[in-house]
Each structure stands twice: as structure tokens, then as C-alpha cells.
Amino acid sequence: MSKWADFRKDLWYEGWEHSVEPVASFDAGSTEYALAHLFDATRSVRWWLRNYDPGPIWIERDNGKKYYPDFIVLDSEGTYWVVEGKANDRANDPEVLEKRRAAEDWARFVRDYGEFGTWRYIFATEKIIKDAKGSWESLIALAKPE
DSSP: OBTTSOOOTTOEEEOOSSBSSSEEEOSOIIIIIHHHHHHHTOTTEEEEEEOOSSSSOOEEOTTSOEEOOSEEEEETTSEEEEEEEEOGGGTTOHHHHHHHHHHHHHHHHHHHHOSSOEEEEEEEEHHHHHHHTTOHHHHHHHHOOO
């Protein structure tokens, strides 16, 4: 399915310019699918990778469970970003907040360790994604990342 098609959950979309993989699937149109389009249209993004649950990339939480963030993004300045898109009405759920804290702690630890480049975490709600209007720089400014 072309990346320009209307969103439908669990379809595989192709035609991405900056995605590491030729096709990607998404659970939500207003968050994951919208973020993929934002990443793909932004010259400031070198590449992006859609991460799946379960998948090869996770952050271990304090309770031993795995958190699979939605994306890994590398920007033109060489910063790696762990990115999570979330529906407005779920942004303050206790489990969502716990995952967010785990990801922020992880990014801070890896960044401070200093041997794996600069890593940061973005938690972007539907409102933030919409207000960013397709701009990576606006997304960062609005999300106020770790």
C-alpha cells in the first residue's frame, strides 16, 4: 500500500524515503502513521526505524517487563531519538507514564555514559504531532524532550 493511502491499521505501507526498511505497519493513524510521514518529509531526519511489539528493540522497565517504543530516529546532527506517539486520552495512564519514565532514564544513562552517541527521548501526543505541522524541529520544541 502506498504511504499516501488513507490509514488503515495493520496494513503495510511502502514508498518511504528515509525509513530503514522498505515497508512499515502502524497501529494508529493520528500518532504512528503521522509521525512516520513527519520523519519522512523532514530533511533533518537521516533515517527512521519503525519498532514493533514484540521486536528487537526494547527498554527494560523496573518491573522487568519490556517497553517497545514506536520509533528510533537519527537526525542530521547525529542525535539518536527514541520516539513514542500516544493518543491524547492515554498520555497520563499510569503504565504509559511508567514507560515514559523508563525511556527518559534509559536515554539519560546512555547519553551520560558517552560511548554510544547522543540519545534522547520524545513523547509526542496527538496534539503535539498535529501542532508540529509536519516539522521535526517543531515536534522537538513542542514535546520538550529528555
